[in-house]
Amino acid sequence: MITGKTKLYGIIADPIGHVRAPMLFNPLFAERGVDAVMVPFHVKPEKLKAWADGLRATENFGGIVITVPHKLEIAKLCDELGTAGRLIGAINALRRDPDGRLIGDMFDGKGFVAGMRHQGFEVTGKRILLLGAGGAARAIAFELAAEGCERLTIQNRTMVKAEELAAAVKSAYPKVDVRAGSDDPAGHDTIVNSTSLGLKPGDPLPMDVSRLTPDMLVAEIIMDPVETPLLQAAKQRGCPVHYGRHMLDQQILLLADFLRVGK
Ligand code: ATR
Structure with a gap:
């Protein structure tokens, strides 16, 4: 009441x-x-x-x-x-x-990192390929660098946005190997899709999935559909996958803490 x-x-x-x-x-x-x-x-x-x-x-x-x-x-x-x-x-x-x-x-980036950790996936020390350079990518890129990922490669359809974001992250976190690059996942442990590709039926894949190898973790931030074409393709290639909903689930808890819920 x-x-x-x-x-x-x-x-x-x-x-x-x-x-x-x-x-x-x-x-x-x-x-x-x-x-x-x-x-x-x-x-x-x-x-x-x-x-x-x-x-x-x-x-x-x-x-x-x-x-x-x-x-x-x-x-x-x-x-x-x-x-x-x-x-x-x-x-x-x-x-x-x-x-x-x-x-x-x-809290978008913090939610993503907390969601990964909740599922047992680390970002610290990892070499991460981030697909996308929009609003969500921006939050995730800064947080991955803040958490000490070893390498962060940012790929985007509009490459100038990837270059700008990479430069901004590099200037805030100079120790991290940050650059704009291609969607070739070679040399990366984790691929994160933060583009909107996969939201709508018929969307093209955000990367060339034939280059994925089973040692690469493929993470989504799209929650609906649960199984995006990218995650389906990654699974078929033997990659571990990380679902979009974990970012929201963990973010709610972080937000409740920040908003002093119950305090
Ligand atoms: P959000 O706030 O959800 O991150 P956004 O800021 O509009 O949304 O970013 C959408 C991302 O998906 C961008 O990286 C966008 O690429 P551009 O910067 O080139 O626009 C990417 N994206 C959207 N539609 C795309 C498409 N058809 N092909 C490739 N990338 C696309």
């Missing part, structure tokens, strides 16, 4: 109808016996600043989860950013501290 003591959480988006965070967080609150609720906020980009001021002013607000199109602009409105949020320039969660300060950070 929602009472005067219930702590408020939100998800902000435009459009809003598709968001899933309330269905993930409200059961978590119930499971943990926490008096809190997460509701959707439909906010237009031009009203974001006014909305953030309202958030600062609301004493019983715990924080929000952020999705398209607000991830970049809301980062600029925060009083403090975590390392990932600062490097990436975008956030997907924001906590309101009791003094009204807004603290933001990005």
Whole structure:
């Protein structure tokens, strides 16, 4: 039951109808016996600043989860950013501290790494080929480097984006061997697909799968379908695979911790 003591959480988006965070967080609150609720906020980009001021002013607000199109602009409105949020320039969660300060950070990359570890796959010391250089790739690339992968090769259809991302990651983490390169997986232990290829039926494969060998782990961030054509092809070639849903499963727990759920 929602009472005067219930702590408020939100998800902000435009459009809003598709968001899933309330269905993930409200059961978590119930499971943990926490008096809190997460509701959707439909906010237009031009009203974001006014909305953030309202958030600062609301004493019983715990924080929000952020999705398209607000991830970049809301980062600029925060009083403090975590390392990932600062490097990436975008956030997907924001906590309101009791003094009204807004603290933001990005958890897509952390969720991916935590999901891998939860399944027994390490990223530290690994040579990783990252397919894609969009928003998700950016978060994952910085986190893989932060966790000390040995090599990070970034491949993308639009190669200039891969080059820009590689340069940004290299400048933040000079010890990591970061470069833009081809989709040839030779010399890599792990391949991560962060492109949107595989979401729609009939999408081409994001790489030449005939080059995969059974010592290579192939990881997806696409959750639906569960078995993307890339994962099917990787399995056929004897590769271990890592499913997209693990990133979200672990990210929810990280977000709950960051948002101080139950604290
Ligand atoms: P997200 O926020 O989910 O990462 P995004 O930022 O739009 O979404 O990034 C989508 C990624 O999938 C990009 O790497 C994109 O490549 P481009 O940068 O060249 O656009 C990649 N992608 C999307 N459609 C593709 C296609 N048909 N072939 C190859 N790559 C594609």
